[in-house]
Amino acid sequence: MPRIKQDEPDTHRAMHVVNHLRTLIENGDLLPGDKIPPEREFARSLKVSRASLRTGIGYLAAMGVMKVRHGVGTFIADGPAEFGKTSFSLMGVLHGFQSWQMFEARLILESHLAALAAERGKQEHHAALADEVAEMFGAMDNPSDYIVHDLLFHRIVSQASGNPILAALIETIMSALYDKRRKTVERSIDLRESAEMHREIYRAIRARKPEEARRLMEEHLRMAETAQGMESAADRKAAKTARMGKTARVKPSSITS
Amino acid sequence: MPRIKQDEPDTHRAMHVVNHLRTLIENGDLLPGDKIPPEREFARSLKVSRASLRTGIGYLAAMGVMKVRHGVGTFIADGPAEFGKTSFSLMGVLHGFQSWQMFEARLILESHLAALAAERGKQEHHAALADEVAEMFGAMDNPSDYIVHDLLFHRIVSQASGNPILAALIETIMSALYDKRRKTVERSIDLRESAEMHREIYRAIRARKPEEARRLMEEHLRMAETAQGMESAADRKAAKTARMGKTARVKPSSITS
DNA sequence: ATATATACTGTGGTCTGACCTCTGCGCGGT
DNA sequence: ACCGCGCAGAGGTCAGACCACAGTATATAT
Incomplete structure (x- = not known):
C-alpha cells in the first residue's frame, strides 16, 4: 500500500524511502529503539542510491522519528514523544x-x-x-x-x-x-x-x-x-509595526558566508 | 555567534548550514517567501559541498521552515505556521x-x-x-x-x-x-x-x-x-496488551524491499 | 498576427564511488 | 588485570556527471 504524495518533499525517491520506513513502523516491523540496516546495505536493498536513502532518513531524523548516531548506526526514536x-x-x-x-x-x-x-x-x-x-x-x-x-x-x-x-x-x-x-x-x-x-x-x-x-x-x-x-505589552505593540517588509528578494552579499 | 550543538544532527557540516540559515532568518536577512541562492552557488559560498548543503536544507524543509520547489528554487516558508x-x-x-x-x-x-x-x-x-x-x-x-x-x-x-x-x-x-x-x-x-x-x-x-x-x-x-x-473504549483496552515487545533487533528479511 | 509547439536555461534531484571521521571492541603488550 | 593501539563497521563529506522539472524565449504553423 504505497503512500504517495506526502507533503513537502516534492521528490519521490527520498519519499519512497520515507514511506517504506513508515510502513515498516506502522506494521510493527520496526519498534522504538530498533536499529535499521547499514546505509549501504539498506540502500542496495531498496534499490536507491545511498544519497537518496540518506535524504529520506534525514527527513525522518529531522522530525525526531529516527535517531542517527555517527559511527554507530541509525535507530528508531525511543524516548518520549517530542516534536521539533x-x-x-x-x-x-x-x-x-x-x-x-x-x-x-x-x-x-x-x-x-x-x-x-x-x-x-x-x-x-x-x-x-x-x-x-x-x-x-x-x-x-x-x-x-x-x-x-x-x-x-x-x-x-x-x-x-x-x-x-x-x-x-x-x-x-x-x-x-x-x-x-x-x-x-x-x-x-x-x-x-x-x-x-x-x-x-x-x-x-x-x-x-x-x-x-x-x-x-x-x-x-x-x-x-x-x-x-514578560514584556507582553511591549511585544504586543511592537508586533504591529514590524512585519510589513513583504517584498521578496535575495541579498546574496549578506547571505554569503 | 555560531550556534553549536543543535539537537539531533550530530554532524557538523549540515549543522553549520542550518545555523547559518537560522541566523540569517533571525537577523531578518531572510524573510518569509524569500528565495535562497541556487544550491551550487550557495554551497560554494558557504564552502561546503552541495551534498552537505542539501542535507542542511533538507533538515529545515522537513520542519516546514523552508520550502523546496523542484526546478524553481528553495524558499523560506511563508504560509501559516504549520508543524510537521x-x-x-x-x-x-x-x-x-x-x-x-x-x-x-x-x-x-x-x-x-x-x-x-x-x-x-x-x-x-x-x-x-x-x-x-x-x-x-x-x-x-x-x-x-x-x-x-x-x-x-x-x-x-x-x-x-x-x-x-x-x-x-x-x-x-x-x-x-x-x-x-x-x-x-x-x-x-x-x-x-x-x-x-x-x-x-x-x-x-x-x-x-x-x-x-x-x-x-x-x-x-x-x-x-x-x-x-470513536472506539475509545476499545482502544484504551487494547493499549495495555500491546506495547510489550521491548526487545530490539532487526529482521532484515522483512525490511528488505 | 496569433497561437501552438519546441528548444533552451536555470534549478533542484539522483547517482557513483572514493575518501574522511567517529565508535566500539578486540588483541596484544606491560 | 590494566592500558593502549589499531582494525572494522557505520555514518559524514566530497566531487562531478547526469537526470527531471518549470518557466520562458523562440520558432513555426495557421
Whole structure:
C-alpha cells in the first residue's frame, strides 16, 4: 500500500524511502529503539542510491522519528514523544510568535494538564513530584539549580496527565520559553513563594482535586508570567509595526558566508 | 555567534548550514517567501559541498521552515505556521497515540480557541464563519462536501483566536484526526444537527460570548466524538496488551524491499 | 498576427564511488 | 588485570556527471 504524495518533499525517491520506513513502523516491523540496516546495505536493498536513502532518513531524523548516531548506526526514536523543538523556535522567529502567545498556550495546556494529573496521577508521579518540590525548597538560593527542578516538576505533571500528546505539546512550548528565559537575566523571582505554590499544586494533585490543581496551576503561571517581567505589552505593540517588509528578494552579499 | 550543538544532527557540516540559515532568518536577512541562492552557488559560498548543503536544507524543509520547489528554487516558508503533520502521524503510530487522547487534546484546545475567538474575532472572521455555516447547510446531503466546510469552519475559528501557536497545534491534531476519519466509513452523522451546532457556535462568537462559545464547542466535540463511533473504549483496552515487545533487533528479511 | 509547439536555461534531484571521521571492541603488550 | 593501539563497521563529506522539472524565449504553423 504505497503512500504517495506526502507533503513537502516534492521528490519521490527520498519519499519512497520515507514511506517504506513508515510502513515498516506502522506494521510493527520496526519498534522504538530498533536499529535499521547499514546505509549501504539498506540502500542496495531498496534499490536507491545511498544519497537518496540518506535524504529520506534525514527527513525522518529531522522530525525526531529516527535517531542517527555517527559511527554507530541509525535507530528508531525511543524516548518520549517530542516534536521539533528546534522547529518551534525557528517557526517562532519566522512567524513572530510572541511571548504572550506562548504563555497563553502554556496556560491553557498546563492548567488542564494539572487537572488531568490530579485525576489520573499514579503514586510514582506523586513521589516524583514530592521529590522535586523538596529539591526546589533546597535550591532556593541557587536560581539555576532551582529552575531545573521547576522544569522537572512541570514535566512530571505533564506525564502524570496520561496524555502523551498534550505532554509533547507543552514540552515543545516550554523548551521554547526556556530558551527565551535563559537569555534574559535571572530575574529576581521570589523562589520561596514559587516553591510554595508548587507544593500546593502537588498537594492538590495528590489529593485528587482536579479543579483545585487547575486553579492553582493557572494562578502560578499567571504570576510567573508577570513576575518574570514578560514584556507582553511591549511585544504586543511592537508586533504591529514590524512585519510589513513583504517584498521578496535575495541579498546574496549578506547571505554569503 | 555560531550556534553549536543543535539537537539531533550530530554532524557538523549540515549543522553549520542550518545555523547559518537560522541566523540569517533571525537577523531578518531572510524573510518569509524569500528565495535562497541556487544550491551550487550557495554551497560554494558557504564552502561546503552541495551534498552537505542539501542535507542542511533538507533538515529545515522537513520542519516546514523552508520550502523546496523542484526546478524553481528553495524558499523560506511563508504560509501559516504549520508543524510537521507528517511528523505527528508518524509519532502517533510510534508512541501509540490513541483516538481518545487526540480528542482530549482537541477538546481542550478547541474549546479555548472558541472562547478566544469570541473575544477577539474580527468582522472578517464572522463573515467567513457565516459563509461556512451556510455552505454546511447547503451540503447536508453530501457528506464529503460537508466535511470540507466543517474543517474550514474550525480552521477559521482557530485563526480568529488570534493565537497562531494554538492555531498551529490544533491544525496538526485535526489533520491527524482527519486522516483517521477518512479511512473509516463515512458514518451516518446527523448533518443537520451538526450544522445547527456550528451555527450556534458561530452566533456565540459573533455575539462575543466567550463562555457560551466555549461550552457549545465542547458540547459539539463531545457529541462528534461519540457520534463518529470513536472506539475509545476499545482502544484504551487494547493499549495495555500491546506495547510489550521491548526487545530490539532487526529482521532484515522483512525490511528488505 | 496569433497561437501552438519546441528548444533552451536555470534549478533542484539522483547517482557513483572514493575518501574522511567517529565508535566500539578486540588483541596484544606491560 | 590494566592500558593502549589499531582494525572494522557505520555514518559524514566530497566531487562531478547526469537526470527531471518549470518557466520562458523562440520558432513555426495557421
